[in-house]
Amino acid sequence: MKVALTCNTLPPDYSRESGDDTFAEFDSPSTISAIKKALLTHCDSVEVVEADEEAYERLRRGNFDFAFNIAEGVRGEAREAQIPAMLEMLGIPYSGSGVTTLAITLDKRRTKEVLLANGIRTPKFQLLSRSEDLRSDLKFPLFLKPNGEGSSRGITARSLVGSEEELEEVAREMVAKYRQPVLVEEYLTGREFTVGLLGNPPEVLPVVEVGFEGLPPGAPKFDCYEVKWIYDSLEARYDTTVCPARVDDDLRSRIADTATRTFEALEVRDLCRLDLRLDGDGEPSVFDVNALPGLIPDPAENSRFPKAAYAAGYSYEELIGEVFNAALRREGILR
Ligand SMILES: Nc1ncnc2c1ncn2[C@@H]1O[C@H](COP(=O)(O)OP(=O)(O)OP(=O)(O)O)[C@@H](O)[C@H]1O
Ligand SMILES: [Mg+2]
Structure with missing residues (x-):
């Protein structure tokens, strides 16, 4: 069986400690080679396929039987769902969640809506795009994060806000830097x-x-x-x-x-x-x-x-x- 390991690799000179969170979700070459090595104990052939703009052609020409997918995607609101969508189009089965699930879970607000519809507790929330009024039943302190990121991208010491003035300031900065709506949630102090x-x-x-x-x-x-x-x-x-x-x-x-x-x-x-x-x-x-x-x-x-x-x-x-x-x-x- 020939397996494609679809992934996004961290640039070689990238340092997480620099505080630059641009590639926070990508994987290091050492993680990718460890996964490849582990997969080779379960199949005969593994090829790393970088999940960039060339990925579709690589997948189309690669004669793959299966894809082990850890690709985070390079851009777009449903970027984690892009490689799975290509794989489906090409008829290549893959590991992990499907297109719809990956698109929803990258959108924190939609994820919370699904949880609520299924009776699962999630902190009270509101999505702020511009200067909507804050829902009156949301209680400070509140927690702010970009709606569509992971690996703590965009979450800083300033995410926890105690007043409406602070909320406005931090939300404005977040929208400007990450160019997407901000999710405001009640802050849970429990374990x-x-x-x-x-x-x-x-x-x-x-x-x-x-x-x-x-x-x-x-x-x-x-x-x-x-x-x-x-x-x-x-x-x-x-x-x-x-x-x-x-x-x-x-x-x-x-x-x-x-x-x-x-x-x-x-x-x-x-x-x-x-x-x-x-x-x-x-x-x-x-x-x-x-x-x-x-x-x-x-x-x-x-x-x-x-x-x-x-x-x-x-x-x-x-x-x-x-x-x-x-x-x-x-x-x-x-x-
Ligand atoms: N409503 C909340 N109340 C209290 N703490 C929160 C809340 N939302 C987020 N946090 C804190 O912020 C952290 C990061 O939030 P969250 O897990 O939503 O971000 P993420 O970037 O998607 O994380 P991941 O690295 O798991 O992808 C949490 O682990 C938690 O410590
Ligand atoms: Mg998290």
């Missing part, structure tokens, strides 16, 4: 967890707690760009994650139930990682669904989905194999 799901129906991997107490004084108490990529980096060595999370059975099962219902509601496939916090009632409230979770292999980098898989007893090769085989089974290629 934060991230949950990995694997397979169909999904296995809920050990829950990861994300905690901010160990960070230096003055660091934000939420996962903004600085916390994710600078404090929690190989150099700085602050680890904000604990896995398995210290939670009792009751909370663990409520988190797992919320995560599974989210996976089903959004028709996610094969793998996903979602973020939630406990709300004022102590119930899990989902604010982010990543249908293309980061897959950095080195445990020292604290990539959350692999971290949860390691805690469940999978090696990196086994994790990639599980995703691959789940997709092959779903496509009827493997029984």
Whole structure:
């Protein structure tokens, strides 16, 4: 079987520590070669296909039987869905979620609408495009983020706002810099967890707690760009994650139930990682669904989905194999 590994590679001179978040969602050459190596334990041939403007031709001429897709996309509001759309057009089956799911999960507002329609808790919110009036039932403090980004792109220490003046200022800056509407959400102060799901129906991997107490004084108490990529980096060595999370059975099962219902509601496939916090009632409230979770292999980098898989007893090769085989089974290629 000949497999295309569709991905977007970080430019060689790019440094996340610089604070430049332009390519925050792309994968490093070392992650891509680790996935390729892992896939080669499950199939005979893997070719890396860069998911840029030339991708369609490469896929069309490549004689591929299958694609292992981790492509984030280079531009456009549904950029994660573009490679899957090309693969469908070419009749090449692929791993991970489909076009509709990837388009919805890259749009935080639409994701939240699907959650609400399925009775899953998510923080109260509003989408601000220009200078709409703030919904009167939204309570400060509020949290601001670009509606269509991931990997904490656009989320900074200033995302948490305590007043209408602050909100206006930060929203104006965000719209100008990221050229898209801003999602305003009520800020949840409860414990934060991230949950990995694997397979169909999904296995809920050990829950990861994300905690901010160990960070230096003055660091934000939420996962903004600085916390994710600078404090929690190989150099700085602050680890904000604990896995398995210290939670009792009751909370663990409520988190797992919320995560599974989210996976089903959004028709996610094969793998996903979602973020939630406990709300004022102590119930899990989902604010982010990543249908293309980061897959950095080195445990020292604290990539959350692999971290949860390691805690469940999978090696990196086994994790990639599980995703691959789940997709092959779903496509009827493997029984
Ligand atoms: N409504 C909220 N209440 C409290 N904290 C929040 C809220 N929304 C986001 N956060 C904080 O901001 C962080 C980043 O938000 P979010 O997960 O939505 O962004 P992202 O860029 O899509 O993340 P990812 O890296 O998972 O793709 C969260 O991990 C959490 O710490
Ligand atoms: Mg997130």
